[in-house]
Amino acid sequence: MELQDKLKILSDAAKYDVSCSSSGSSRKNKAGGIGNAAESGICHSWSEDGRCISLLKILYTNYCVYDCAYCLNRISNDVPRAEFTPKELADLTINFYRRNYIEGLFLSSAIVKNPDYTMEQLLDTVKLLRELYRFNGYIHVKAIPGADYRLISEAGKYVDRMSVNIELPSNDSLKLLAPQKRKEQIIRPMGLINTEIQQTKEEKKLFRHKPSFVPAGQSTQLIVGATPESDSKIIRLSENLYQRFSLKRVYYSAYVPITNNPRLPTLQHPPTMREHRLYQADWLLRFYGFSAGELLQNEDDNFDIQLDPKTDWALKSLQHFPVEINKAPYEMLLRVPGIGVQSANRIIIARRTGPIHFEGLKKIGVVLKRAKYFITCQGKYFSELSLDSQLLRQSLLDSPQKKGPLYGQISIFDTTALIKPEEQYSKIFGEL
Amino acid sequence: MNIFIYDGSFEGLLTAVFEAFYRRINPEDIVPQERYQPDLLTTASFIEACPEKADRVYNSILEKISKQTLQYVYYVYISEEAGSGRYILDYLRLGWRLGYSVNQHLLDPRVLKIHQISKRVTVEKHRMLGLLRFQRIGELYYAEIEPDYNIVGLLAPHFSERMSDQNWMIHDLKREIAALYNQQEWVLIDADREGIPNLEARETTYEELWKAYYRHIAIPERKNPKLQKRCMPVRYWKHLTEKK
Numbered sequence: 001m002e003l004q005d006k007l008k009i010l011s012d013a014a015k016y017d018v019s020c021s022s023s024g025s026s027r028k029n030k031a032g033g034i035g036n037a038a039e040s041g042i043c044h045s046w047s048e049d050g051r052c053i054s055l056l057k058i059l060y061t062n063y064c065v066y067d068c069a070y071c072l073n074r075i076s077n078d079v080p081r082a083e084f085t086p087k088e089l090a091d092l093t094i095n096f097y098r099r100n101y102i103e104g105l106f107l108s109s110a111i112v113k114n115p116d117y118t119m120e121q122l123l124d125t126v127k128l129l130r131e132l133y134r135f136n137g138y139i140h141v142k143a144i145p146g147a148d149y150r151l152i153s154e155a156g157k158y159v160d161r162m163s164v165n166i167e168l169p170s171n172d173s174l175k176l177l178a179p180q181k182r183k184e185q186i187i188r189p190m191g192l193i194n195t196e197i198q199q200t201k202e203e204k205k206l207f208r209h210k211p212s213f214v215p216a217g218q219s220t221q222l223i224v225g226a227t228p229e230s231d232s233k234i235i236r237l238s239e240n241l242y243q244r245f246s247l248k249r250v251y252y253s254a255y256v257p258i259t260n261n262p263r264l265p266t267l268q269h270p271p272t273m274r275e276h277r278l279y280q281a282d283w284l285l286r287f288y289g290f291s292a293g294e295l296l297q298n299e300d301d302n303f304d305i306q307l308d309p310k311t312d313w314a315l316k317s318l319q320h321f322p323v324e325i326n327k328a329p330y331e332m333l334l335r336v337p338g339i340g341v342q343s344a345n346r347i348i349i350a351r352r353t354g355p356i357h358f359e360g361l362k363k364i365g366v367v368l369k370r371a372k373y374f375i376t377c378q379g380k381y382f383s384e385l386s387l388d389s390q391l392l393r394q395s396l397l398d399s400p401q402k403k404g405p406l407y408g409q410i411s412i413f414d415t416t417a418l419i420k421p422e423e424q425y426s427k428i429f430g431e432l
Numbered sequence: 433m434n435i436f437i438y439d440g441s442f443e444g445l446l447t448a449v450f451e452a453f454y455r456r457i458n459p460e461d462i463v464p465q466e467r468y469q470p471d472l473l474t475t476a477s478f479i480e481a482c483p484e485k486a487d488r489v490y491n492s493i494l495e496k497i498s499k500q501t502l503q504y505v506y507y508v509y510i511s512e513e514a515g516s517g518r519y520i521l522d523y524l525r526l527g528w529r530l531g532y533s534v535n536q537h538l539l540d541p542r543v544l545k546i547h548q549i550s551k552r553v554t555v556e557k558h559r560m561l562g563l564l565r566f567q568r569i570g571e572l573y574y575a576e577i578e579p580d581y582n583i584v585g586l587l588a589p590h591f592s593e594r595m596s597d598q599n600w601m602i603h604d605l606k607r608e609i610a611a612l613y614n615q616q617e618w619v620l621i622d623a624d625r626e627g628i629p630n631l632e633a634r635e636t637t638y639e640e641l642w643k644a645y646y647r648h649i650a651i652p653e654r655k656n657p658k659l660q661k662r663c664m665p666v667r668y669w670k671h672l673t674e675k676k
């Protein structure tokens with residue numbers, strides 16, 4: 001088969017993977033080598049669906065012995081199949097890299113033959129790239145569930161990021177839709193990888209030349225809308241993953257209806273708005289000091305589609321408002337709708353040089369349209385409405401024509417507010 | 433109205449700042465020769481670039497204000513935006529008065545202006561690190577760009593670090609300059625369109641593969657051209673291999 005055809009089949013098969021991030025690693029180039037990693041990540045292009053292309057995201061093969069109902073590559077599905085060789089993949093990566101198409105490689109695979117064999121192929125590919133091709137760009141590789149941990153651990157020495165996909169938000173759903181995958185096969189390697197990451201970090205403090213291990217950390221991905229779990233269950237799961245396994249990111253992927261399997265729901269469109277709300281909530285967990293329980297109190301709760309999770313929380317917590325811009329601590333500023341990490345930081349800096357007036361807030365990047373209901377400036381309240389949750393809700397709802405098609409995984413308009421300073425540039429440009 | 437004109441170099445700009453300070457003249461603007469439009473109402477004085485004077489300003493910014501401020505000044509300089517000479521002068525006057533803390537005065541219009549322009553330059557630089565495309569012609573990797581700001585000198589260090597084992601050229605067609613790298617060091621040269629290598633002779637196998645990849649990685653059910661254009665403004669598409 002021609003390389004061109006393999007590439008088509010295996011990028012098609014990889015496209016539902018969400019992550020394309022190239023951040024979190026500062027791997028340096030070496031003499032005679034090629035490439036390095038940029039801490040904040042770099043996007044190289046955006047595909048027609050508006051998603052950032054940072055890495056060559058591709059499957060090693062789509063020959064699969066498993067039969068996950070939600071997946072195009074399942075054994076029972078009749079699709080064209082292909083398999084790369086490690087050398088072909090390494091050549092593609094290097095040549096794309098030299099032309100500045102990509103930051104590196106995101107290598108995943110279906111389960112060909114068995115998990116160990118598959119993991120070995122991935123390992124061979126990354127070894128080839130690092131050792132023979134002296135490639136120092138970014139590599140993200142999937143840890144194949146069920147593969148011998150020694151293989152996974154070996155790969156960890158070569159790559160920047162690893163991920164094991166959770167796939168579905170609960171064990172029951174996993175049993176139903178991915179019968180050959182077991183929860184333990186996913187959770188166990190995650191735990192082991194995390195332990196090894198933490199150990200390596202400690203040892204690196206003592207021995208500078210200790211080789212790195214997955215320096216950009218782990219991420220995972222789960223499908224939203226293929227199974228009945230509530231948003232509340234999902235963000236509690238994410239919170240757990242962040243706390244227990246120090247994951248760098250959890251990615252959410254709106255289920256794209258691809259089969260008419262009776263075990264799967266029939267949807268007209270992928271639930272992208274729901275996915276968007278989950279991303280917003282996820283940001284609130286990671287950078288804003290919110291807990292999952294604050295955002296959604298009951299296990300069965302779902303996010304309001306018309307209101308972002310932070311505003312929703314604020315309306316339910318009016319007893320904390322209004323806050324005085326010139327006095328409130330950083331943590332409280334962060335909780336004001338319309339104030340993001342960047343503008344909160346700026347408020348703290350600017351108020352050292354003098355009191356901030358209402359007019360000054362806009363210059364700092366505060367979205368006054370939202371924030372005005374929740375703040376005072378030098379004791380003055382600027383909104384014409386009183387702090388009444390019904391009234392406020394009406395004026396804060398997302399207007400219908402504004403939403404919908406524009407939302408990607410991260411949307412700048414309501415998340416410039418949600419940007420962590422050191423990540424801001426990549427965030428502005430899409431996914432990180 | 434009094435205007436200072438300089439040769440367009442950073443050194444020239446800093447010399448003009450020096451003169452404004454030490455001669456106690458307050459020019460309305462400091463304009464590079466190239467962009468100067470004479471009119472009846474202005475008196476223009478040409479300021480000859482002087483390395484010593486420029487050095488004194490440079491060092492004084494570093495010592496009395498901060499490295500960050502020096503970077504802001506440089507970024508506003510390469511933004512080539514109208515009025516930037518004036519903004520720089522105002523900002524530096526304030527900087528010398530307030531010292532290190534000048535960049536905390538986020539609400540002062542003189543500071544805000546400088547921060548806003550620098551931010552736009554930084555954004556474009558970061559964007560271009562990703563959007564720049566090399567074409568392979570023999571042993572040369574050649575990239576054409578037409579950025580809003582004069583950022584070729586900001587891009588070159590990144591690529592000499594990253595693509596250190598290949599010869600490359602980054603050609604700013606708009607400004608007719610190029611960064612040239614020979615696996616040792618990079619230099620900035622004048623390069624008009626005559627300097628474009630023969631693109632017919634370029635290698636296209638990987639270009640075709642990349643185009644195929646680009647088409648296939650999009651999820652058709654999530655097609656979203658608006659989002660795509662917002663992230664990747666159409667003015668940059670011209671030089672993107674995958675969009676040609």
Ligand code: SF4
Nearest residue numbers: 064066068071074110
């Ligand atoms: S293991 Fe399941 S999810 Fe992975 S490629 Fe095979 S069928 Fe798809």
